[in-house]
Amino acid sequence: MTVNIDLRQPPFSFLTESQRSYLAHQLDMKFYAKGEAILTAGQHAPGIFIIYKGVVEEQGRDGQVFSQYGIEDIFDVRGVLESGCKHSYHAVEETLCYFLERHDFIELLNKNADFSMFFDSDLGSRELLIEQQDAGLSEFILARIDEDTLRPLIIIDADTTLAVVAETMKSEKADALLVQQQVEHAATRFGIVTGTDLLQAVLTGPYDKYTPVEKVATFELIGIDYGDYLYQALLVMTQHHLERLVVRQDQQWVGMIELKDLLSSFSTHSHIVAMRIDQANTVDDLVIAAGRLHKLIANLDRHGVKMIAITSLITTLNRRLMQRAFDMIMPLQVRQNVCLLVLGSEGRGEQILKTDQDNAVIFRDEDSATQAQPLLNEFHEVLLRFGYPPCPGGVMFINRPWAKTVAGWHKQIQTWLNNPTPDAMMNLSIFIDGEAIAGEVDLYTDISSSWRASHEHSIVASRLALPAVKFSPPITLLGKLKDDHGALDIKKGGIFPLVHGVRALAFEFGLHETNTLDRLDRLVTQRVLTAHMAQGLKDSLVLFLRIRLRHQLLAESMQDSANSAGLNQNIQVDELRSVDRSLLRHGLHRVKKFRQWLIQHYHLENF
Amino acid sequence: MEEPYWGDEAVVVDCETSHFDRNTGELLSLATVKVVNHTVQLSSALEVTLNTDTHTDPQAVRIHGLRREDRFHGISSDEAIDKFLNFVGNRPICGFFINYDRSILNRYVHARYGFHLPNEFIEVSQLYIRYLRKKNPNLQDNLTFEHLAEELNIPIFDRHTALGDATSTALMYIKLSKKLS
Numbered sequence: 001m002t003v004n005i006d007l008r009q010p011p012f013s014f015l016t017e018s019q020r021s022y023l024a025h026q027l028d029m030k031f032y033a034k035g036e037a038i039l040t041a042g043q044h045a046p047g048i049f050i051i052y053k054g055v056v057e058e059q060g061r062d063g064q065v066f067s068q069y070g071i072e073d074i075f076d077v078r079g080v081l082e083s084g085c086k087h088s089y090h091a092v093e094e095t096l097c098y099f100l101e102r103h104d105f106i107e108l109l110n111k112n113a114d115f116s117m118f119f120d121s122d123l124g125s126r127e128l129l130i131e132q133q134d135a136g137l138s139e140f141i142l143a144r145i146d147e148d149t150l151r152p153l154i155i156i157d158a159d160t161t162l163a164v165v166a167e168t169m170k171s172e173k174a175d176a177l178l179v180q181q182q183v184e185h186a187a188t189r190f191g192i193v194t195g196t197d198l199l200q201a202v203l204t205g206p207y208d209k210y211t212p213v214e215k216v217a218t219f220e221l222i223g224i225d226y227g228d229y230l231y232q233a234l235l236v237m238t239q240h241h242l243e244r245l246v247v248r249q250d251q252q253w254v255g256m257i258e259l260k261d262l263l264s265s266f267s268t269h270s271h272i273v274a275m276r277i278d279q280a281n282t283v284d285d286l287v288i289a290a291g292r293l294h295k296l297i298a299n300l301d302r303h304g305v306k307m308i309a310i311t312s313l314i315t316t317l318n319r320r321l322m323q324r325a326f327d328m329i330m331p332l333q334v335r336q337n338v339c340l341l342v343l344g345s346e347g348r349g350e351q352i353l354k355t356d357q358d359n360a361v362i363f364r365d366e367d368s369a370t371q372a373q374p375l376l377n378e379f380h381e382v383l384l385r386f387g388y389p390p391c392p393g394g395v396m397f398i399n400r401p402w403a404k405t406v407a408g409w410h411k412q413i414q415t416w417l418n419n420p421t422p423d424a425m426m427n428l429s430i431f432i433d434g435e436a437i438a439g440e441v442d443l444y445t446d447i448s449s450s451w452r453a454s455h456e457h458s459i460v461a462s463r464l465a466l467p468a469v470k471f472s473p474p475i476t477l478l479g480k481l482k483d484d485h486g487a488l489d490i491k492k493g494g495i496f497p498l499v500h501g502v503r504a505l506a507f508e509f510g511l512h513e514t515n516t517l518d519r520l521d522r523l524v525t526q527r528v529l530t531a532h533m534a535q536g537l538k539d540s541l542v543l544f545l546r547i548r549l550r551h552q553l554l555a556e557s558m559q560d561s562a563n564s565a566g567l568n569q570n571i572q573v574d575e576l577r578s579v580d581r582s583l584l585r586h587g588l589h590r591v592k593k594f595r596q597w598l599i600q601h602y603h604l605e606n607f
Numbered sequence: 608m609e610e611p612y613w614g615d616e617a618v619v620v621d622c623e624t625s626h627f628d629r630n631t632g633e634l635l636s637l638a639t640v641k642v643v644n645h646t647v648q649l650s651s652a653l654e655v656t657l658n659t660d661t662h663t664d665p666q667a668v669r670i671h672g673l674r675r676e677d678r679f680h681g682i683s684s685d686e687a688i689d690k691f692l693n694f695v696g697n698r699p700i701c702g703f704f705i706n707y708d709r710s711i712l713n714r715y716v717h718a719r720y721g722f723h724l725p726n727e728f729i730e731v732s733q734l735y736i737r738y739l740r741k742k743n744p745n746l747q748d749n750l751t752f753e754h755l756a757e758e759l760n761i762p763i764f765d766r767h768t769a770l771g772d773a774t775s776t777a778l779m780y781i782k783l784s785k786k787l788s
Contacts, residue, residue: 029647
């Protein structure tokens with residue numbers, strides 16, 4: 001008889017054809033009336049239940065609801081694999097389940113490593129398994145820098161003449177050589193010389209072919225580590241406008257990686273977009289490139305590029321885009337007295353689809369403010385053309401509260417710190433995620449160190465943290481309790497409490513990082529959080545972002561409007577694949593644990 | 608088998624026949640599945656196709672989809688009846704319009720062993736009527752399989768295959784038993 005649940009979905013998709021057919025023949029069916037108990041706490045689960053119709057609720061001994069399960073969800077695997085069920089399960093609605101006996105389930109686990117890994121691995125590796133299966137891991141972007149991608153190093157002495165350098169380049173078919181220079185105490189330092197350097201030195205510079213190469217080589221090498229992802233190499237190249245990087249392994253330079261090699265291998269168009277941004281001559285060119293960005297995101301996701309890679313790539317490209325527009329509009333004498341900050345999710349580097357713009361500027365003084373004001377309005381218009389919707393809360397540099405002089409900002413921060421009202425805390429939290437991306441970025445360094453030096457941190461931080469614990473994460477996703485038709489606001493329920501809690505900690509401990517994942521790493525090295533908790537939160541955030549992005553892209557492809565996709569935070573829970581729902585449940589659970597931790601840490605029990 | 612049954616199990620039976628006639632219809636396939644409390648024990652269900660070469664009623668084949676060719680690989684009717692008796696034991700036998708299946712099965716059992724099935728028979732549509740009467744004595748009956756399935760919110764699996772119909776019937780039985788107890 002046909003099995004009326006989709007066994008081609010994870011985790012059953014990990015099974016082979018014959019294992020799946022075995023499974024189909026071992027299934028029984030169970031019926032439970034509304035309200036009927038299915039498993040009781042402490043009981044040894046006789047097998048796993050896969051819901052065919054209906055909703056099941058998981059409850060603790062005190063009646064607290066832990067979770068709800070809907071169509072194609074599986075429970076209680078832990079009750080089968082461990083000594084017994086931790087919680088009780090009952091049918092919220094009339095429920096039909098397929099049922100697989102314990103020993104048959106264990107038999108499948110024993111026969112199939114991927115299938116069993118899915119059930120006993122933590123959230124992150126489970127997510128990875130799914131991502132791998134979704135994508136097939138063929139994507140080049142996930143490859144690492146290794147022997148295959150490296151070009152060998154050709155090293156010459158610093159006193160080699162340019163003529164010999166040119167000869168060597170020709171004979172070795174290399175476009176760049178490493179230059180080795182003896183410095184004092186028998187130490188060596190390395191630099192790089194390229195074909196372009198030679199051309200410029202001889203044709204437009206004061207040098208000839210007898211000049212020693214050390215005169216024209218660059219001795220500040222920008223490198224990358226052997227074993228890093230190729231997409232990281234691409235990022236560094238994009239950031240520094242380079243066409244090659246030197247690769248380092250165990251403190252040694254071991255090879256070179258070339259942009260053109262990367263380009264020929266990349267199957268997505270990320271670098272094409274990057275080049276369009278870099279080569280744009282007019283704002284109109286940039287607007288076209290901005291339009292491409294959106295397509296690129298969908299493309300990257302479809303190719304199964306990892307969420308972290310997508311976010312950092314898109315962040316880099318977004319920032320390049322803004323930088324270029326800023327530089328085009330602001331003449332040098334103006335922009336050296338203005339600093340552009342991106343705030344909020346853009347500042348943290350966690351924005352993927354364009355949401356609203358959160359930004360601010362810092363002026364050196366009142367004069368530079370007067371000078372820059374009309375140009376800033378022009379810049380704002382360009383951002384709108386790029387597709388960044390205006391911020392509904394007005395957090396934009398065109399509004400006076402978010403455009404201040406250095407002195408003005410110092411005063412503002414002191415006001416926020418001394419008077420921690422909810423509004424002040426909200427503004428402060430938007431501000432501390434800031435990254436200076438264009439203009440005179442040093443203006444920000446001074447200001448950002450001012451709040452880090454504040455002494456009232458723990459008090460203000462607890463005020464700051466408050467919104468993160470305000471709502472309990474929505475663990476009951478399905479069933480009769482909802483009145484919002486199965487929609488889950490993933491920002492309010494998952495992303496915000498996580499990001500904001502981490503932000504409060506980042507503030508309290510004066511961290512320089514703005515990205516949530518980086519902040520979590522730092523909080524572990526500073527022994528604020530355990531590695532376990534931080535890892536769980538990182539996995540959860542990446543998961544939330546992925547689910548949200550998929551949902552937004554899907555909704556957009558159905559509505560055919562790219563405009564507001566980034567603003568949609570509602571996840572239609574019953575439309576998710578059961579495996580995503582199960583991951584989501586785990587993720588929300590981590591956030592819930594983190595919330596409890598925050599409440600204790602900041603003594604927010606009574607709020 | 609003549610012993611009265613005291614357990615809490617029942618079996619649900621569904622037969623597909625060459626044509627719809629309790630006196631002459633030949634058994635083509637048969638499914639029976641045990642029901643215990645909440646569970647339809649699908650994994651241990653007995654599902655057999657018989658290797659009769661009887662002529663199939665063109666009307667009937669359209670319903671159950673068992674052509675003569677499909678039945679070549681089946682087992683003999685004697686073998687099928689033995690398996691069935693073994694599986695069912697003295698458990699109550701439940702079905703939808705079970706009197707039809709009962710007549711067919713009795714014909715075969717009698718031909719082989721000279722007795723009729725002594726088991727208790729449970730008619731699901733009768734349970735449904737009792738349930739309806741309990742709710743509203745004046746309600747008009749509509750006793751088609753599809754109607755019951757819809758009213759009771761029971762999924763229909765592979766309709767007109769013996770095991771599919773038996774499974775839906777089993778779920779109707781579980782649900783009605785709960786409602787009537």
